Amino acid sequence: MSVDTLTIPTQRAETSRISEVDFNNLQFGKTFSDHMFMVDYKDGAWQEPQVVPYGNMSLSPATSSLHYGQALFEGMKAYKDKNGDILLFRPLANLQRLNKSAERLCMPELPEDLFMQGLEQLLKLDKDWVPTQEGSSLYIRPVMFATDDYIGVRASLTYRFLIITCPVGKYYDKPVKVAVEPHYVRSAEGGAGYAKAAGNYAAALLPSRKMQEKGYDQLIWTDAKEHKYVEESGTMNVMFVIDDVLVTPSLSTSILHGVTRDSVLQVAKDLGYKVEERKVAVDEVIEAQKAGKLKEAFGTGTAAIISQIALIHHDGTDYELPAVEGREISNRVAEELNKIRTGQAPDTHNWVHKVSL
Numbered sequence: 111m112s113v114d115t116l117t118i119p120t121q122r123a124e125t126s127r128i129s130e131v132d133f134n135n136l137q138f139g140k141t142f143s144d145h146m147f148m149v150d151y152k153d154g155a156w157q158e159p160q161v162v163p164y165g166n167m168s169l170s171p172a173t174s175s176l177h178y179g180q181a182l183f184e185g186m187k188a189y190k191d192k193n194g195d196i197l198l199f200r201p202l203a204n205l206q207r208l209n210k211s212a213e214r215l216c217m218p219e220l221p222e223d224l225f226m227q228g229l230e231q232l233l234k235l236d237k238d239w240v241p242t243q244e245g246s247s248l249y250i251r252p253v254m255f256a257t258d259d260y261i262g263v264r265a266s267l268t269y270r271f272l273i274i275t276c277p278v279g280k281y282y283d284k285p286v287k288v289a290v291e292p293h294y295v296r297s298a299e300g301g302a303g304y305a306k307a308a309g310n311y312a313a314a315l316l317p318s319r320k321m322q323e324k325g326y327d328q329l330i331w332t333d334a335k336e337h338k339y340v341e342e343s344g345t346m347n348v349m350f351v352i353d354d355v356l357v358t359p360s361l362s363t364s365i366l367h368g369v370t371r372d373s374v375l376q377v378a379k380d381l382g383y384k385v386e387e388r389k390v391a392v393d394e395v396i397e398a399q400k401a402g403k404l405k406e407a408f409g410t411g412t413a414a415i416i417s418q419i420a421l422i423h424h425d426g427t428d429y430e431l432p433a434v435e436g437r438e439i440s441n442r443v444a445e446e447l448n449k450i451r452t453g454q455a456p457d458t459h460n461w462v463h464k465v466s467l
């Protein structure tokens with residue numbers, strides 16, 4: 111399909127901003143491509159979608175999502191393979207999660223064809239914005255928010271759904287120092303921690319800032335009841351290798367169901383590693399470290415894929431982890447996953463979706 115046969119009404123940017131962009135020097139989340147996808151919901155239905163130039167929107171000061179946080183988002187990436195084709199990684203997994211978040215926040219479900227058509231058309235139009243440099247990608251940010259200009263607390267009757275995109279460079283993957291959070295919680299069982307709800311991130315800022323003031327990059331969230339079990343690391347899922355077994359907290363309503371988490375577990379199993387999803391006590395991790403059995407620890411998420419943990423602080427003590435170069439499981443899985451995403455390894459799970467240009 112050529113850009114001339116676009117099915118969604120499209121208003122093109124008069125001039126492209128792409129020549130102003132230094133693709134070898136991209137800061138995450140600061141550079142946006144020329145267009146965005148936009149569709150509004152009202153009268154119980156999604157209205158006519160459109161692709162328009164990326165730009166500011168005008169909103170009423172009473173826009174309900176600004177007051178009560180009825181807003182959600184997603185994050186995924188597109189890559190270019192060596193033929194110049196655009197590859198999306200598991201886009202339907204992101205749509206499924208978006209709709210689970212929407213359900214939890216009393217927002218309307220987004221149909222698959224609307225999401226996929228909007229995404230594909232946006233990528234076709236902005237195909238030159240998908241970087242080709244090693245390790246680079248186009249970060250895709252879908253977002254939905256309530257648009258009623260009404261300040262009563264209720265589920266809004268109107269919404270806007272947008273997709274914006276940002277070219278991003280290779281993630282700066284310096285191993286991080288993390289600290290186990292003994293006081294604050296990100297989410298509790300029965301809450302909305304499994305949803306990519308905007309408000310979850312606002313509430314996490316203060317605890318993160320406090321940890322950073324103590325010299326740690328990130329915190330390890332623990333369960334809301336006892337602060338005994340590991341939940342996540344910052345805005346990533348977290349995994350450990352203890353005694354050659356890849357261990358990660360099992361999913362619950364308080365843990366974000368990461369697409370990268372799921373992909374890492376699957377690839378690890380495919381490579382023949384033993385994988386366990388279960389409750390992981392903080393004490394178990396610390397005891398394993400003391401006994402020399404904690405071989406690896408890392409976060410998983412779309413932005414960094416795998417973010418290595420260099421040190422874990424718990425209860426007054428810093429525990430150093432083995433050197434990153436020697437971490438067999440995370441390094442092998444990261445390499446394999448990168449090959450699958452970029453079309454350099456067989457896609458045995460049908461994860462890669464090629465955008466027809």
Ligand SMILES: *Cc1c(COP(=O)(O)O)cnc(C)c1O
Pocket residue numbers: 185306342344345346347366367368369370371410411412413
């Ligand atoms: C988005 C997110 C993740 C990672 O999810 P991916 O689908 O792998 O990107 C993990 N934890 C939190 C809190 C998140 O917001």
